[in-house]
Amino acid sequence: MNKTRIIELRQAQGWTQERLATESGVGLRTVQRLEAGEDASLETLSLVAEALRVPVRDLFSTIDDAAMSSRVDSLEDRTTEQQAARDRITGAWRWLYIGIGVVLTLISFTFAQGVVLFLGYWIGGTMILLAVRRLYLEPHLDSRYPLSRAKSSRRERRQRRNAAQPAEEHSETDVTDQVSP
Template sequence: MNDMRITELRRLRGWTQERLAEESGVAARTVQRIEGGNDGSLESLSAIARALGVPVRDLFAETDAAVLQPEVRGHDERAAVEQERRDAFRRAWRYLFSGTGVGVSILTVVLISAHVWPGVAVLVVGAYWAGGALVGRFVMSTVIEPWLDRRYPLSRAWPSA
């Protein structure tokens, strides 16, 4: 592969190999191998670049597009596309939750106004929004985010709220 600048970028931040491994989520041995001149997977390089706050192409000593291997060329564009798809999925999930909540709220008000349900049924609205938010976060963190990680490996999750 090409000469790497990972060691230089890591040292500029005052990080050890272990710290870079921790920040990037790759094994310390992987960092050691890549810094030692061995090839790294595109996913590992992407995670390291993200931790260092640089595009993948900046990990290479020579960033002329003609010199970089084909899988590295265009990495930033692929990562941007994957990130947009991941973000769109998460927005759709939130729109689904909000739209369903608005529907539940309107239906509850209509049924109470028509005297089909007693007034205390308004608690259904609060239960949906509070309980749905908790269940939604649980499903997002335990099911959806891991699936998105596998489907879009060059993207990253939104920070937890």
């Protein structure tokens, strides 16, 4: 039987089962079954792992089933591959925007009213690029690479994690200060 660490990881976050269910997008009963050691789909495990900010393999202290271990490894490999593909596509869009901007900037210096072209592209183009990214590119990449995340969502998760860690350290310090004579 595979021994999970979900209870330990959830409690380290200071979360209730209800909070984990909400953060991961799975049902409360599913969280209860996972914590009891019952089997779940890799998709469910992936959602819970993402909510807890750990790789799927870290949800388990031991994985006795060789087939399950192989599936977890395969999921982690697919996640890495999909993230790399997503990052390449978004990087290509960014470099296309910058390349066109450089060309238009050089052309704008040859016109008397070139500053209008320069400002129009870099200000208007930025707003258009952001709109295209949010309305078309990100939803398209989400459906094409479901195991990957946008750089902005990864940055937000990292900021939330970093913001939570000092608060936890501070609260531990407060408790220590209160206990000390």
